[in-house]
Amino acid sequence: MKDLLVEYEGVSRQTVNFDKSLVYFSSNVDDRTKARIGDILGVRISSNPEKYLDLPTIVGRKRKEAFVGFKERIMKHIDGAFNIALLAKQAWRLLMKPDCLLARVVKSKYYQSTDFMNAQLGSYPSYTWRSIWSARRADVVNSLFGSDQARRVLSMPLSRFTQEDEFLWQGDNTEEYLVRSGYKWLVSNTGDGTECANTSQNNELRVFYNRIWNLKLANKIKITFWRIANNFLPTLSNLVPPRVATSSWCPVCSDAEETVKHLFCDCAVITQVLNALLVPFAPSNNTNNWKLWLVKEFVNSSLDKCKLWMVVFWAVWFNRNSAYHEGVNQQAYGIVAFVKTYMQELDCLDSVLQEVQRPPCSIWKPPEGFKVKANLDVSFNHLTYKAVAGVLIRNGDGLIMAAGAFSSFQWKIPSRME
Ligand SMILES: [Zn+2]
Numbered sequence: 367m368k369d370l371l372v373e374y375e376g377v378s379r380q381t382v383n384f385d386k387s388l389v390y391f392s393s394n395v396d397d398r399t400k401a402r403i404g405d406i407l408g409v410r411i412s413s414n415p416e417k418y419l420d421l422p423t424i425v426g427r428k429r430k431e432a433f434v435g436f437k438e439r440i441m442k443h444i445d446g447a448f449n450i451a452l453l454a455k456q457a458w459r460l461l462m463k464p465d466c467l468l469a470r471v472v473k474s475k476y477y478q479s480t481d482f483m484n485a486q487l488g489s490y491p492s493y494t495w496r497s498i499w500s501a502r503r504a505d506v507v508n509s510l511f512g513s514d515q516a517r518r519v520l521s522m523p524l525s526r527f528t529q530e531d532e533f534l535w536q537g538d539n540t541e542e543y544l545v546r547s548g549y550k551w552l553v554s555n556t557g558d559g560t561e562c563a564n565t566s567q568n569n570e571l572r573v574f575y576n577r578i579w580n581l582k583l584a585n586k587i588k589i590t591f592w593r594i595a596n597n598f599l600p601t602l603s604n605l606v607p608p609r610v611a612t613s614s615w616c617p618v619c620s621d622a623e624e625t626v627k628h629l630f631c632d633c634a635v636i637t638q639v640l641n642a643l644l645v646p647f648a649p650s651n652n653t654n655n656w657k658l659w660l661v662k663e664f665v666n667s668s669l670d671k672c673k674l675w676m677v678v679f680w681a682v683w684f685n686r687n688s689a690y691h692e693g694v695n696q697q698a699y700g701i702v703a704f705v706k707t708y709m710q711e712l713d714c715l716d717s718v719l720q721e722v723q724r725p726p727c728s729i730w731k732p733p734e735g736f737k738v739k740a741n742l743d744v745s746f747n748h749l750t751y752k753a754v755a756g757v758l759i760r761n762g763d764g765l766i767m768a769a770g771a772f773s774s775f776q777w778k779i780p781s782r783m784e
Pocket of ligand 1: 616617618619620621622628629633634635
């Protein structure tokens with residue numbers, strides 16, 4: 367027997383783990399034989415067949431009985447999900463087609479004065495109504511979002527402009543609910559619901575937001591960018607459905623429908639601007655979803671590039687607004703010049719701020735006796751080539767005896783001016 371196993375190991379290149387192995391004997395083997403076999407093979411002897419991965423290790427003649435528990439558990443899982451998926455279909459019908467016969471009958475009986483989403487269970491609910499009602503509560507509302515997402519959705523401030531709510535089935539983001547997609551969704555989302563939150567995607571989002579908010583940029587630019595990323599801008603394609611705008615054609619290039627993706631990725635103007643600034647988007651990024659596309663682009667680029675893109679987006683949106691409202695449409699080079707100047711000013715502001723924040727290197731002490739002390743400093747502006755010098759003369763009591771300031775365009779090196 368042992369030789370057979372050794373041969374099997376050689377041929378199959380698989381090793382038997384004797385530590386994890388167990389020998390089970392039928393009742394007519396005596397104890398001495400059992401012990402001997404156990405010694406030779408080096409495995410444990412058991413009188414009770416254990417379960418391995420929840421499956422019986424010995425099936426025997428009663429095959430049906432051996433698997434009955436296992437089968438029951440699987441069926442219960444499938445049944446539960448399938449039933450809920452079917453019930454959710456009925457709940458969806460009541461929600462989407464309030465005029466259908468079923469909806470009218472159920473409404474007249476259970477929620478005459480309100481709608482399906484606000485209906486109470488009532489005091490004598492039928493089995494059907496109780497099932498649909500619980501499917502609505504537990505599996506349409508809560509299951510639409512994971513617990514974390516649901517909390518975030520509820521804390522979201524709503525628009526001041528009232529608009530009819532629209533129900534979309536999360537399974538495939540349409541108004542159509544399919545039992546198939548409901549079942550698929552339930553099976554892949556059993557448990558606490560956090561599985562639906564894609565962890566790597568969440569990490570990327572966190573990096574993305576950290577990068578944006580930590581950049582040294584005016585809040586108006588950051589907020590405009592955030593609205594762009596989330597498609598919260600009044601682009602024409604966002605305005606056309608509620609009939610605020612009559613046409614959704616891009617007011618900048620008139621070549622395509624104006625969506626955020628068009629304005630900030632596909633439009634001829636943004637492409638020209640980004641090429642001129644040598645920061646085009648990666649051609650390899652083919653993520654379909656606009657926000658995820660943007661996140662990917664920003665997470666995989668340097669901070670300087672992200673900063674420049676955000677200023678470009680802001681300038682492009684500004685230009686789009688003047689094109690739409692005032693008919694003033696800048697060429698790409700106008701936007702490029704604006705962005706370059708703005709970035710230069712930002713750099714300049716940065717260096718000024720660093721200058722201001724420089725800590726004092728020593729504490730001033732008055733001169734001894736009747737001596738005077740003169741302190742002077744020169745600063746130089748690299749953009750205007752202007753140097754300014756200041757001098758302060760103080761006596762032993764620390765009182766100012768004389769002070770003066772001089773400016774000059776001649777000395778381009780601060781030390782020579784001093
Ligand atoms: Zn365009």
